Amino acid sequence: MIVTPQTQHFAEPLPLKSGALLPAYALVYETYGTLNADKSNAVLICHALNASHHVAGWHADANGQPLSRSEGWWHNMIGPGKPVDTDRYFVIGVNNLGSCFGSTGPTHTNPATGQPWGADFPVVTVEDWVNAQARLLDVLGIQTLAAVMGGSLGGMQTLSWTLQYPDRVRHAIVVASAPNLTAENIAFNEVARRAIVTDPDFHGGHYLREGTLPRRGLRIARMIGHITYLSDDVMNAKFGRSLRASDAEDPAALAELAYRYTTQGVEFQIESYLRYQGDKFSEYFDANTYLLITRALDYFDPAREWDGDLSAALARARAKFLLISFTTDWRFSPARSRELVKALLENRRDVSYAEIDAPHGHDAFLLDDPRYHQAVRAYFDQTVSKGGTA
Amino acid sequence: MSEKTVMDSIARLVPPGSRVLDLGCGDGALLAYLQATRGCSGYGVEIDDAKVLACVKRGVNVLQLNLEGGLTMFGDDAFDVVLQIDTLQHLRNAQTMLRETARVGRIGIVAFPNFAHWPNRMAVLQGHMPVTKRLPYQWYDTPNIRVGTYRDFEVLARRNGLTIEDSFGLHEGREIRSLPNLLASTAVFRFSS
Numbered sequence: 358m359i360v361t362p363q364t365q366h367f368a369e370p371l372p373l374k375s376g377a378l379l380p381a382y383a384l385v386y387e388t389y390g391t392l393n394a395d396k397s398n399a400v401l402i403c404h405a406l407n408a409s410h411h412v413a414g415w416h417a418d419a420n421g422q423p424l425s426r427s428e429g430w431w432h433n434m435i436g437p438g439k440p441v442d443t444d445r446y447f448v449i450g451v452n453n454l455g456s457c458f459g460s461t462g463p464t465h466t467n468p469a470t471g472q473p474w475g476a477d478f479p480v481v482t483v484e485d486w487v488n489a490q491a492r493l494l495d496v497l498g499i500q501t502l503a504a505v506m507g508g509s510l511g512g513m514q515t516l517s518w519t520l521q522y523p524d525r526v527r528h529a530i531v532v533a534s535a536p537n538l539t540a541e542n543i544a545f546n547e548v549a550r551r552a553i554v555t556d557p558d559f560h561g562g563h564y565l566r567e568g569t570l571p572r573r574g575l576r577i578a579r580m581i582g583h584i585t586y587l588s589d590d591v592m593n594a595k596f597g598r599s600l601r602a603s604d605a606e607d608p609a610a611l612a613e614l615a616y617r618y619t620t621q622g623v624e625f626q627i628e629s630y631l632r633y634q635g636d637k638f639s640e641y642f643d644a645n646t647y648l649l650i651t652r653a654l655d656y657f658d659p660a661r662e663w664d665g666d667l668s669a670a671l672a673r674a675r676a677k678f679l680l681i682s683f684t685t686d687w688r689f690s691p692a693r694s695r696e697l698v699k700a701l702l703e704n705r706r707d708v709s710y711a712e713i714d715a716p717h718g719h720d721a722f723l724l725d726d727p728r729y730h731q732a733v734r735a736y737f738d739q740t741v742s743k744g745g746t747a
Numbered sequence: 748m749s750e751k752t753v754m755d756s757i758a759r760l761v762p763p764g765s766r767v768l769d770l771g772c773g774d775g776a777l778l779a780y781l782q783a784t785r786g787c788s789g790y791g792v793e794i795d796d797a798k799v800l801a802c803v804k805r806g807v808n809v810l811q812l813n814l815e816g817g818l819t820m821f822g823d824d825a826f827d828v829v830l831q832i833d834t835l836q837h838l839r840n841a842q843t844m845l846r847e848t849a850r851v852g853r854i855g856i857v858a859f860p861n862f863a864h865w866p867n868r869m870a871v872l873q874g875h876m877p878v879t880k881r882l883p884y885q886w887y888d889t890p891n892i893r894v895g896t897y898r899d900f901e902v903l904a905r906r907n908g909l910t911i912e913d914s915f916g917l918h919e920g921r922e923i924r925s926l927p928n929l930l931a932s933t934a935v936f937r938f939s940s
Contacts, residue, residue, distance in 0.1 A: 679803075698810060699820045702790070705766075711799055712811045728796050735803040743806070 358436055358443070359423060360387050360414035362459060365496055371454075371489055377479040380468055384493050385452040385459030386410045389435065390443035392499070397744065399499045400446045401490060402431065403507030403514035406582070406650050407642060409458035412450035413443065433725040440734035445742070446503065451490050455481045455650065457643035464565065464643050475645060476562020483510070483657045487517045491525070501525050504741050505676075508532035508722035509689060510650070513657045516697070519674040520659055526676040528741045530733065533686055533722040535693035536667050536700070537658035542688060545585050546651040549578035553644045562645050571644045576635030578647055583634050588685040588718035592627065599626040667700040677707040679736045681729060683721040684714045709736065752920035753933075754780050757832060760856050760913060760937045761785060765827035768792065768851060770814055770844075771834030775802035782807065789826065814838055818847040826852045835859050836891040846907055849940035855909070861916060861927070861934040863896035881932035897927050897934040904938055913937040 362385050371379040387410050392399060402412045413435040415423035435441040435448055452460040455478060463478035470477075494502070505526050507515040512534025519529045538546070553559060556574030560567045584592075600614045601623050616624065623629045663669040678701055682694035691712050701708040711732045715721040721729070754777055761767065763785045769778045772791025775798075781787040790808040793799050802809035812820065815838065829852030831844070836859045838844050848855040860881050861867075870877035876886040884891065895903070897916060904911055916923035916931020923931040 695812075695820060702820065702825070703822065707808055708790075708810070709803055709808050710810045710812075711803075714796075728800070731800050732803055735800060739804055739806040 358389065358414035359417045359421070360389060360411075360429075361417070362387050362410060364459070365493055367489075367492060371485065371492070373479055373485045374482040375480050379454065379461070379479055379481075379485075382454060382461035382489075383459075384454070384461075384489060386493060387412065387414070387429075387450045389413050389448040389450075390446055392447040392497075396499050397501065397503060398446050399494070399497075399502050400441060400448045400504045400506060400741075401494070401502050401518070402435065402441075402448060402450045403486075403490070403505065403511035403518075404430070404450065404453065405507070405509040405511045406647075406654070407638070408511075409456065410450040410452035410460075411458075413439075413448065431723070433723075434730065434733065440730045441506065441737060442734075446737070449494075449497070451493055453481070453486045453650075454489055455646055455653075457641075457646040462643065463562075463645035463649065473563075473565040475565055478645060478649065480652055481649060482653050483513050483517050484521060486653070487514055487521050490514075490518075491522055494525075501527060503744075504528040504530060504737070506530035506532070507534070509534055509719065510654055510657075512689075513654070517657070517659065519676040519678075520671065523673050523675040527744065528679070528736075529674075529676040530679045530681075530736065531694075531697065532681045533683055533689045533694075533719055534680075534697075535689045536660060536697055538654055539693075543655050545581060545688075546655055549581050550648050550651060552577035552581070553647060556644075559644065562648075564644065570639075572639040575639040575642060575644050575647065576632070579635045579638035579642075580631040583631060585688045586719040588687070588716060590685065590716050591718060591720075594716075596625070596627040596630060600624060601626055601629045667696060668703040671697075671700045671704050671706075674701070674704065674706060677740060678709070679733070679740075680708065680710045681722075681732065682710075682712050683717070683719070683729075684712060685716050686719045686721060688719040750920050753917055756915075756917055756922055757830070757856060757858065757935065758785060760854075760935075761787060761828050761830075762854075763787070765789075765854075766825075767828045767830060768821065768826040769830040769832070770818075770848070771831060771837070772798075772802065772807075772809065773833075774798050775805045775807040775809060777830070777832060778802075778807045779805050787828075789828075814844060815840060817843065818851050821851040823850055824853055828852055828854045828856060830856050832856070832858045833860075836893045836895070838893065841893040842903065842907070845903065845909075849907070849909055849938070854912070854937060854939050856935070856937050857900070858917070858933055858935045859895065859900070860891065861897045861931050862894045863898065863928045864918070864932045865929050879932070897931065900934055900936055904936065909938040909940055911936055911938045 366383045408430045411429045413429040413432045416427040463474045467474040505515045505518045512531040553574035556571035558569040559571040660667040660670040682691040698710045713729045765787045767787045767789035769791040799811045829848045867877035914936045916927030917933040918931045
């Protein structure tokens with residue numbers, strides 16, 4: 358399945374939750390499958406922190422052949438014959454505002470100054486993203502979505518869809534998500550942000566004007582994030598206390614590998630892995646985007662306007678829900694999903710909840726655990742396909 | 748416990764249009780049956796992955812929760828009917844769960860294997876724990892950790908201030924209303940608090 362990103366320009370400014378106004382902007386998106394005649398089979402996929410509109414399929418090289426390693430970030434879930442079957446559903450992936458993967462963001466030119474937006478890009482929220490996505494659906498002529506689906510921050514957008522546009526969502530699939538972030542979770546985000554803004558190359562967020570990139574800060578931000586997306590068990594199974602083996606390949610030599618008694622060298626495998634992940638990330642991700650998206654995570658809290666009463670906040674929802682969490686996910690723990698289930702029960706919404714006993718921590722939502730994928734497939738086959746009222 | 752006659756006997760205890768919570772709902776067959784035949788709505792609670800999937804495949808609402816964690820997710824009188832069909836005997840906190848069932852539902856319906864059914868008594872008289880169609884496990888590997896009798900439940904219900912509105916035995920798909928403690932392999936109680 359070869360796919361080509363498309364761009365939709367919007368001339369009408371977007372009012373943001375902060376009170377600011379985003380002038381003319383563009384959204385980059387991809388679609389998979391075919392929209393049916395009555396436009397009732399559209400499924401919107403919302404992305405999380407470091408992902409994009411490229412949800413499924415492959416991008417093509419100059420000869421029209423699939424580019425190796427170009428598969429979409431949720432290609433194990435979405436595609437022909439997959440749990441979210443693009444032979445039946447018209448699936449839409451949208452890159453969010455503030456991103457660095459095509460939609461208007463801080464690396465683009467601020468029309469007011471002719472310079473890159475940088476730190477002046479307005480703070481965007483989950484609600485703003487949903488409003489922007491809704492405008493794209495208007496352009497595509499889609500009034501009602503058969504389903505909205507997302508994991509983590511994408512799950513927050515999914516939930517927000519059911520509250521902001523209750524009559525436009527028939528089903529909501531919320532994976533490894535939460536009704537808001539806990540203090541510990543905000544704390545991790547803050548450490549990541551401090552790593553970025555204290556990088557001497559950050560220049561108050563206007564590093565592009567200075568011709569630099571705050572790579573050191575981004576690397577550390579990514580390392581911290583990566584630790585929190587895994588579980589202790591998985592990290593121990595994958596790396597344990599193994600030492601870096603670059604200069605010793607055979608097991609016998611490995612076992613005799615001695616500590617080198619350095620404080621700054623890479624000694625353990627886990628160090629090597631985290632540095633590699635950090636290096637890779639800092640080459641393609643934008644630092645201001647990282648700040649913006651982690652802030653959007655921090656701010657999301659639909660119960661806030663209801664004195665913390667999540668049940669009252671969710672009273673507007675009309676969709677049917679499928680919630681999924683993973684037992685070893687400590688960043689978006691099952692307890693947070695159960696809070697959502699409880700609030701939905703109090704509102705007498707149709708809801709199913711699967712708590713998957715997977716070892717992979719938060720990352721599990723991107724992996725292809727069969728229990729997880731079978732539940733999503735069954736829900737689409739049995740419930741989403743039956744339509745229902747929105 | 749999923750034969751149609753048994754489902755019928757239990758379904759008759761559920762007022763039409765009820766909002767139902769089915770604790771230990773298995774593959775969701777009873778909930779689907781109540782929805783189809785009595786216009787009920789509601790949720791099943793199940794811990795087993797395969798059964799949760801079976802429920803999703805049937806299109807019934809299912810919540811994957813461990814009942815040993817209690818029913819804190821559910822408010823007082825949140826449901827018209829709370830079902831515990833072949834569930835109570837698997838729970839360590841059986842008495843707490845009975846009270847919780849009464850708190851969450853206006854009506855509680857419980858069904859469990861009756862240990863005082865006469866073949867079970869015979870087995871014990873002969874010096875062995877019973878192994879029957881209804882209680883097919885050996886004593887050392889049974890998931891039924893709270894074995895009780897029809898009469899025991901009457902005592903437990905009274906002690907917890909529950910009003911038994913209807914009760915009967917079930918055996919081979921038939922309702923047993925005479926000498927159920929002796930003649931029925933399954934005990935069924937409908938109660939309110």
